[in-house]
Amino acid sequence: MMHKLRFINYGSFIVNNMENPFVTYHYAGPAYFCDRETELSKLLEAFDNHRYVLLYSMRRLGKSGLIHHLHQVLNKRRNVMTIYCDVQNTRSDQEFMTKLISAAIAAVEKSKKGVIARIGKYFGALRPVLTFDPATNLPTIEVQVHDRQQVQSSLDILMEMLGGLDQSVQIAVDEFQQISNYEVPSNIDATLRGYLHKIPNTHFIFSGSQRHLLLELFSDAKKPFFSATDHMHLHPLDPQIYADFILKKFRGSKQKISMEVVEHIIDWTRIHTYHTQYFCNRLFAKRHQEIGPKQVEEIKSEVLYTFEQSFLQLQSTLSRNQWKCLRGIAHENSVESVSNKEFLQKYNLAQSSAHQAVHVLLDHELIYEERKDDKLRWFVYDPFFSRWLENR
Known part of the structure; x- marks a missing residue:
């Protein structure tokens, strides 16, 4: 595999x-955050004017950091509460809702100390469990959504709780495209879509790193989220x-x-x-x-x-033609078309083999397509891997 x-x-x-x-893995505050002033202004304007946002970029370009930076700014306002929920590792609508509810409970408890008991009453039907967070030694509520029938009812309860707050609530759901990968087809987008304009004090940002999946969810006229959000593509600094x-x-x-x-x-x-x-x-x-x-x-x-051993292991998973195509893109820095006669001859590839290789490499996020100099070009996704390939 x-x-x-x-x-x-x-x-x-x-x-x-x-x-x-x-800093590489967490948001450490404004002093360690570079620029993104234009993007931050757009997100703040969307929040203040009740427009929902789809934010997408390639992986590790600073998308999550921008969201945390936005939340840091919003948290300075007394009447705003922020919720961040990463659903990358979820595998079902039930796990999605469990994560979202847990993130919301943690945010409410942080914003309004001492309301943990009242939160528990909201989710009584889901049999909440009172536990202690080992990191903070503070009480928290654990809720598990066990079946698909509970997804709708748990969202009803969550939105009732958030709608009853005397604050505006900014909710960022990161890696939202994950719902497209669930084994059982997801109904989360349809379920959430019904609430977007019903709870006036809530605002959503849906973000992710797989553009084609996100655009299918938000740009397809047959999908629930069609025309529901502003679209923001995050570019390099x-x-x-x-x-x-x-x-x-x-x-x-x-x-x-x-x-x-x-x-x-x-x-x-x-x-x-x-x-x-x-x-x-x-x-x-x-x-x-x-x-x-x-x-x-x-x-x-x-x-x-x-990282050479990791790269070598990755090489072992590729076919000969896939490897030649990937290596060729790295050597050229970027390629407008793998069908180019010069590229095919230089890297000893048949046109059909190159096309098949590109589809596999794209599917496994080893390459990506980006506009450069007004032309769409193929790049190797990971810069370190690309530099390593240049020497092979």
Whole structure:
């Protein structure tokens, strides 16, 4: 079975404490968050004017961080409560609702201390269990939605609870495309759609990283969410703004680095937020007094060596033609068409084989399609993998 590249765990090698300003896995506050002012303004405008939002981007480009940044801004308002729910690992409508209710209960309890008993009464029919959160040692309510019949009733109860609050509620459901992957076809979109305009104090952001699945859910006239949201496609950060941010963080810790070197790092990591942050995190952790090309090349070698076994394992899951096609796209940096005669000859591929390979690589998120210079082009999804492939 082919393994998807997104499961490669870069995080386990990260020095990730607040002395290192290049945070990779969690939102650490405005001081560690770069730009996105335009996107933040659009999200705030949508919230203030009761427009729902579909937010999508490729993986690890900063989408979840932007949502947490938005919530950090909204939480400063006394009359706003925020709920963040990641449904990536759910496998059914029941698990979806269990996660959403749990996230809502945690947010309400945090916002309105001491209401845990009243929350329990709302969900009495679902047999709530009072437990203690080991991280905070505070009481919390656990609710399990066990069957599909309870999905509708549990959502009724949840929206009744949120609708009764004297606050506006911003609800962000991350990786929403997951409902398209449930073994039993999901009815969550239809169930939620019925509430979007019935509870005036609630606002939804639906976000995700698989664009084709999300657009099927929100752009198909036959689907419940058709024309229900603003669409926002998150693009890479502005390279100059990102370079200034990186330069400031290094120089703020007395590590001398030139703009030319920073721009090279951004180019090598393809302005992909997570990979750029990861690279800078490792470079910062060396605590060099001065950083030049030599130090950057050392980190490149370290990164590629660290994940070489993962890349080799991934190679073993690909057919010969899939591998040749993927390697070719990496060597060319990007490809407008794998049917191009020059590309086919250079990488010894038949046109039919190249087309079949692209479909498999796309399905397994090893490549993606993006507009560049007013043309749609194919890129290798993971910048580190792409750089490793260049040397094969």
